[in-house]
Amino acid sequence: GAVVSQHPSRVICKSGTSVKIECRSLDFQATTMFWYRQFPKQSLMLMATSNEGSKATYEQGVEKDKFLINHASLTLSTLTVTSAHPEDSSFYICSAFPVQFELAAEQFFGPGTRLTVL
Amino acid sequence: GENVEQHPSTLSVQEGDSAVIKCTYSDSASNYFPWYKQELGKRPQLIIDIRSNVGEKKDQRIAVTLNKTAKHFSLHITETQPEDSAVYFCAAGGGYGQNFVFGPGTRLSVLP
Numbered sequence: 001g002a003v004v005s006q007h008p009s010r011v012i013c014k015s016g017t018s019v020k021i022e023c024r025s026l027d028f029q030a031t032t033m034f035w036y037r038q039f040p041k042q043s044l045m046l047m048a049t050s051n052e053g054s055k056a057t058y059e060q061g062v063e064k065d066k067f068l069i070n071h072a073s074l075t076l077s078t079l080t081v082t083s084a085h086p087e088d089s090s091f092y093i094c095s096a097f098p099v100q101f102e103l104a105a106e107q108f109f110g111p112g113t114r115l116t117v118l
Numbered sequence: 119g120e121n122v123e124q125h126p127s128t129l130s131v132q133e134g135d136s137a138v139i140k141c142t143y144s145d146s147a148s149n150y151f152p153w154y155k156q157e158l159g160k161r162p163q164l165i166i167d168i169r170s171n172v173g174e175k176k177d178q179r180i181a182v183t184l185n186k187t188a189k190h191f192s193l194h195i196t197e198t199q200p201e202d203s204a205v206y207f208c209a210a211g212g213g214y215g216q217n218f219v220f221g222p223g224t225r226l227s228v229l230p
Contacts, residue, residue, distance in 0.1 A: 042223075043207060043220045043221065043223050045220075046217050046218075105150035105169075105211055107218065
């Protein structure tokens with residue numbers, strides 16, 4: 001149980017285009033999902049907290065107009081990188097907290113999406 | 119906000135030896151400390167975690183210790199094997215629904 005999927009796993013796009021990444025909790029509901037970005041040989045950096053039915057909370061330095069987050073249901077959050085540029089190339093990973101595990105603190109991570117912007 | 123430091127950044131051990139990775143955190147409100155193993159290009163995998171009401175936890179070859187007073191926690195891997203080679207991240211969090219702050223990672227190499 002507690003499986004999180006991401007789609008696509010890998011995407012290559014041209015500079016200036018927009019890319020949508022989906023994060024789904026397959027066997028549980030999640031009111032809270034997190035989006036992380038990981039550059040090569042670096043740690044996971046939290047970008048934003050995605051809350052079902054409300055606006056996402058962005059970390060300092062993350063442009064909310066560039067990284068659009070939508071958490072329309074209890075099993076799906078999407079991250080759209082708008083007008084992507086080469087410096088946006090990174091590994092994007094989502095994670096989710098199961099609603100039913102109210103006392104648990106463990107996050108379940110998706111497999112990640114590698115974005116390459118040419 | 120929370121700040122997590124991790125040492126060493128790289129660690130090489132001989133197969134069969136023990137490996138120890140240490141982390142410190144700054145926010146005394148943090149009460150959940152997971153350790154993740156990440157292989158290249160893959161998602162982080164939880165290997166062990168500890169809550170603030172426990173000082174030590176062990177799972178086979180892996181153990182974690184926590185000193186809340188000093189705000190540091192450590193990962194101990196005994197009888198290391200080549201398949202233990204990966205990047206290990208510690209993290210600190212505030213419990214359910216709270217995000218984690220990750221340490222910078224330790225690249226562990228277990229030499230045969």
